[in-house]
Amino acid sequence: MKYDYKAVEAKWQKVWEDEKTFHVEIDHKKPKFYALVEFPYPSGAGLHVGHPRSYTALDVVSRKRRKNGYNVLYPMGWDAFGLPTENFAMKNHIHPAIVTKSNVDHFRSQLKALGFSFDWDREINTTDPEYYKWTQWIFLQLYKHGLAYKKEMNVNWCTGCKCVLANEEVVNGVCERCGSEVVHRVKSQWMLKITAYADKLIDGLDGLDYIERVSTQQKNWIGRSHGAEVNFGTTAGDTLTVYTTRCDTLFGATYMVISPEHALLKEWLEKGIIKNADAVKAYQAEAARKSDFERSELNKEKTGVQLDGVMGINPVNETEIPIFISDYVLSTYGTGAIMAVPAHDTRDWEFAKKFGLPIIEVVKGNTPSNLDEAAFTDVATGTLVNSGFLNGLSVVDAKKKMITWLEENGKGRDKVNYKLRDWVFSRQRYWGEPIPMVHCDKCGWQPLPESSLPLTLPDITDFEPGPDGESPLARHKDWVKTTCPCCGGPATRETDTMPQWAGSSWYFLRYMDPHCKDALASKEALEYWSPVDWYNGGMEHTTLHLLYSRFWHKFLYDIGVVPTAEPYQKRTAHGMILGLNPHSFVNLPAEEQEKLLKEYGSQKAAEKALEEKYGEMARHPIVKMSKSLGNVINPDEVVDQYGADTMRLYEMFMGDFEQAAPWQTSAIAGCNRFLDRVWALSDKLVEGEGYRPAMETLMHQTIKKVSADIESLKMNTAIAQLMTLVNALYDNGGATKAEFETLVQLLNPFAPHMTEELWEKLGHSHDEQLAYYPWPAYEEAKCVEAAVEIAVQVNGKVKARLKVPADITAEDAIATAKADPAVAAALEGKQLVKEIYVKGRLVNLAAKG
Ligand code: ANZ
Ligand code: ZN
Secondary structure, eight states: OOOOHHHHHHHHHHHHHHTTTTOOOOOTTSOEEEEEEOOOOOOTTOOOTTHHHHHHHHHHHHHHHHHTTOEEEOOOEEOOOSHHHHHHHHHHTOOHHHHHHHHHHHHHHHHHTTTOOOOGGGOEETTSHHHHHHHHHHHHHHHHTTOEEEEEEEEEEETTTTEEEOGGGEETTEETTTOOBEEEEEEEEEEEOGGGGHHHHHHGGGGSEEOHHHHHHHHHHHOOEEEEEEEEEETTSOEEEEEESOGGGGGGOOEEEEOTTOHHHHHHHHHTOOTTHHHHHHHHHHHHTSOHHHHHOTTSOOOOEEEEEEEEEOTTTOOEEEEEEOTTSOTTSTTSEEEEOTTTOHHHHHHHHHHTOOOOOOEEOSSOOOTTTOOOOOOSSOEEOSOGGGTTOBHHHHHHHHHHHHHHTTSEEEEEEOSOOOEEOOBOOSSSOBOOEEEETTTEEEEOOGGGOOOOOOOOSOOOOOTTOOOGGGGOHHHHEEEOTTTOSEEEEOOOBOOTTTGGGSHHHHTTSTTOSSSSSOHHHHHHHOSBSEEEEEGGGTTTHHHHHHHHHHHHHHTTSSSOSOSBSEEEEEOOEEEEOTTSGGGSOHHHHHHHHHHHSSHHHHHHHHHHHHOGGGGOSEEOOOGGGTOOOOHHHHHHHHOHHHHHHHHHHSSOTTSOEEOOHHHHHHHHHHHHHHHHHTTOBOSOSSSOHHHHHHHHHHHHHHHHHHHTTOHHHHHHHHHHHHHHHHHTTSBOHHHHHHHHHHHTTTSHHHHHHHHHHTTOOGGGOGGGSOOOOOOGGGGSSSEEEEEEEETTEEEEEEEEETTOOHHHHHHHHHHSHHHHHHHTTOEEEEEEEETTTEEEEEEEO
């Protein structure tokens, strides 16, 4: 009988829903396993095929772990505040809450159709006041501990979203979300002091099981740098402090550079010390138009203006050196001023060459370097020269000695700097959590009492930000006007809202106890479920969400709210699902390729023509899915045509989980055929107890491999092994009941609907549901390919008989033989002179002495 996926999938989804099969409670008798996937933003577009890649992978792991005896928490929810919903609401004149609800309903039904083993009783939504009450509560704790503060500052302003962006949201000078230009503006903003946690965020990574590239990116983002601050004198009398990681090169500093925004520059201009003020001001204006990203690009042409009227004084030798302003020095890093050492820093070298400045060698390597060609930047092999009391020292020792000298002479000190900046926490938008602060003219900023939370969003209809980017809430005077919690006098509410990152910074805690009324989660739940054992998500969230949520969690740990210092024990990341570019020659149907070949003469010429027509894009056969290319795959259609099990299987089979992979509709059919073949085997059960001798090794090997592969997310090779097993069963005339049951068991995490049905068909009662039926075991000894017995002789006498794989190599056979205790004893103290393996029969060892 052909497999009716529609009926079977609907049947089991109903069972899981009605019986709450995957609902979990605290159970101290079982080990717990908390699997987490990044919850989706419920956009109007519905589920993307990329979402199920992550969800299926941890669903497979979760399903296996349940069968291994774990108490598994696998939750799902909605990260539903944010701009796309607000923009849609504005355009269509619908309240964002209504848009959110319908998007969530759509997402939920799509996810349920894929048969994920989520505990739906724990569903959360960041826009639910019962949820964001606790987001606000955490903000108040941060405020009370001095980690939230208001600051007038230069912010990144997205000209498209009309909204402030965090540094992390600006990519290559444009808005990460909408691609519009980002400019600087001065605004008063709520800030979170994530920099206070910089060291903890780096050092905490040590005990965690994060994939390498995630830890590396976190460390680079925080950018801890060990160096020194050095006080230079100036002829104007002021001290100009620089930050350097190479204080060993102080004798080679031939000029200084300050950022165009440096405070001293302003002072000097005001005092009339600078003679070329016009040129300096023109340069300042030009620099203000550039983003930090543009300014720090390595290969760009260096520009700058020397300050006329003031010189720097090098503290080690009292030499006067010129001071420049240049945009390659950022105002936001270190002290916004540098000592330039052109001999040993590439950017300084380029600048010195362009402006004809002296280059003094102070570090020499083992091999001669040519400072006319490039700077010498190797610190590992360098020795100090031309450097007074540092001469002859290694770079490391010279740094130490210089710091001591600086400190003793009051000219500087050692200093650690970070690239990480405090987190801009204000958004001038409606669809976010209101910030629970009020401003009183008498008492300043005051936190709302915790008992008044949640502070809910007022129900308004005009979400457009004001012309100057004020929050839409600012127009609603009734809501804004309030009384001061401190003195009872008139006060106004903060009208900015929190960024979308707020709700996702602690959601994994709420899942542990989603209905808790008097805390973000009960102590008992936090103690039992913390930390998340395994968190999977996208690489794009490594420096934003992952860092923010680790920061909040570490803070909550420090104030005694959560029991572990880190939120996630293990972090993995999936590759993106890409689409085929329909305009790329290699993806065209054969007839069309032929037509083009005829028309243009060669593939190269045809490709060129395509490029002219569709742009540079046509050169890339695999691209991001996009509406404009028409290569977006709708998961509903795949589920409709092939069923959820096929979709799941394909998502896991499509390639290495960590790598990006293109969606290939043709390959889905192959996965579908495989499931049909498994189904058909149930009608071909053969007589026999247990595993037949011809199948035994492969059965054990398959259990072993599938078990290990699931745990290391090598889902594609696990499935390939199952395919091998199915082929072998067909080659052997079908499967015995035991063989088939094992196959069904191993396939269950990937194709849960069909396998539950087969399990029932095999005669298992409902109490024995596959979802919790113990995972099959294997015996290591039986994983070995048909074993043969070989004799081991030492000087002609048999010392041992060993079982080895029939296909063992000579090298392995000899090594195995020598490792046998009896053989080792016979060889003890002797010198081996000959070793021979006679395939399948014996190892012959000859020894002297
Ligand atoms: C002298 C020097 C000599 C430097 C040398 C490097 C090599 P990290 O590792 O990123 O911390 N620097 C300091 N402040 C800067 C700013 N605001 N904008 C641009 N560059 C700045 O880099 C620290 C190094 O970057 C510092 O060490 C300084 O140049 C430069 F052979 O000082 B160095
Ligand atoms: Zn007051």
